[in-house]
Amino acid sequence: MRKETAALLEWYDHHAREMPWRSPPGSRHTPDPYRIWLSEVMLQQTTVAAVRAYFDRFTTRWPTVADLAAAQDADVMAEWAGLGYYARARNLLKCARVVAQAGGFPETYDGLLTLPGVGPYTAAAVAAIAFDQPATVVDGNVERVMARLFNVEKPLPLSKPELTVLAAKLTPQTRPGDYAQAVMDLGATICTPRNPACGICPLRPFCAAQAEGTQSTLPRKIPKPEKPTRTGTLWLARHPDGRWLTEERAAKGLLGGMIGFPGMGWDSKTAHDAPPVTANWQDVGQIRHTFTHFHAALTVLAATTSARPDHGMFQPVNPENLPTLMRKAFDLAAATLLPR
DNA sequence: GACCCGTGGCT
DNA sequence: TAGCCAAGGGT
Incomplete structure (x- = not known):
């Protein structure tokens, strides 16, 4: 295991945030794949704060993937109202019905990737967190952490392949789920887009951007077109x-x-x-x-x-x-x- | 690869 | 306040 990874896991052991869908670090209990999948779909481009109430309502009303699969379309759309990106809700139902019919979730990255509404990020997250497989999670947080840790100056999205390779090198064979959540927690609470808290960052000794003083300018991004x-x-x-x-x-x-x-x-x-x-x-x-x-x-x-x-x-x-x-x-x- | 697809919080 | 940003995926 690389020293950066070890430092990150050590930090996570003491600083993991509590979330309704999360098992504590190092937990012996296997997380429920249904709850992990549901939370990851809700968290796509959506903040933890916004997801909490929706996650609680969904899991109360539909405690298992079979319950969700049996739901009326209109009820699920109504329950999703306000959360945005409504294609997620339509794909959520499609996916639940496929999984319920199959008798459970696929347990590999490739298998998960075939499900409706499950792309590279979500497949990796469920594989790592729910099934303890060393899949590499790459979301906006991971992109930012890798760009800074290795001082990648090429702008996104051009740099995405390079950042993915770097993230894969840090992914451990043991505790891959905790590692994935640790990088994302670090990105959400310390290695933030603006004003990163480098003073308390467990990766500071290894961070190339910190050494160069470029952390506040990374990751670079190609400007977006104006909205009409x-x-x-x-x-x-x-x-x-x-x-x-x-x-x-x-x-x-x-x-x-x-x-x-x-x-x-x-x-x-x-x-x-x-x-x-x-x-x-x-x-x-x-x-x-x-x-x-x-x-x-x-x-x-x-x-x-x-x-x-x-x-x-x-x-x-x-x-x-x-x-x-x-x-x-x-x-x-x-x-x-x-x-x- | 380009384009489409929500929302709320923060600065 | 106007823009940026978030645990992206489908077509």
Whole structure:
């Protein structure tokens, strides 16, 4: 085992953060692969703080992968609402059904990689953490730690292959799961993107960037293109009986599979060219929301009507089950149509 | 490889 | 406040 790896594991033994899905360092108990997989999917591009409540709700409602596999699609999408990247929820269900049918999770990196929604990172994480295999985990934290430890000045994503090789060299044959979590904890708490806490870092004696004084400039990244702003309209029609005019969005693409309100202009794939129902539409204000690759600035039109809609269905709406953009529009319309 | 896909916290 | 960032994956 390399000295960097040993130092990292020694640090982790005393500084591991507690998480609902995590076994304590060196634990003899084998972690539940279902809980590890579920947490890793939720943690894709998502912070630990945001995941905790969702993880608790999912595991309470669906304690095993078989329970999840038997769930209704709409229930899982509703439970995922607000967490973002909704393709994860669709793939989560697909994966649960494959695994339940097979009688359990594959225990190898290659086997895990075949599952829906499981890519190189998640396959390695589950293999290492749940099955104690020496798979190399490479996420944003690991990229940052390796770039600094070895003073890699080539920018991401060009440097990703090189960083992956370096990370593999540090992966031990024993305790690979603890090692994977240790690097990620280090990246999350000490080797942070800005203002890294080099003074208390267990890898400081080995860190090339620290020696060169370049740690705050690494990892370098190729600049991202600017986000355009898309403008458009959302129509929120409330039936006198309290239901709202909603439509289930297309399974793929933006907010795929989620409940939404009819709109125009901003979302080319599901755009309409006229209001979904005849009504006395009232401009109740604007909402702004930023997605991965564009800003949305939308005018919200609201009305109460019992006319028959051209598309969509009047349905009961629980705002907690809406994606955030739609919830913003709902809150605005409800404040006007249902003043308290 | 390029592009698509959410959200909330932090600075 | 506007941008950056997070335990990425699919197409």
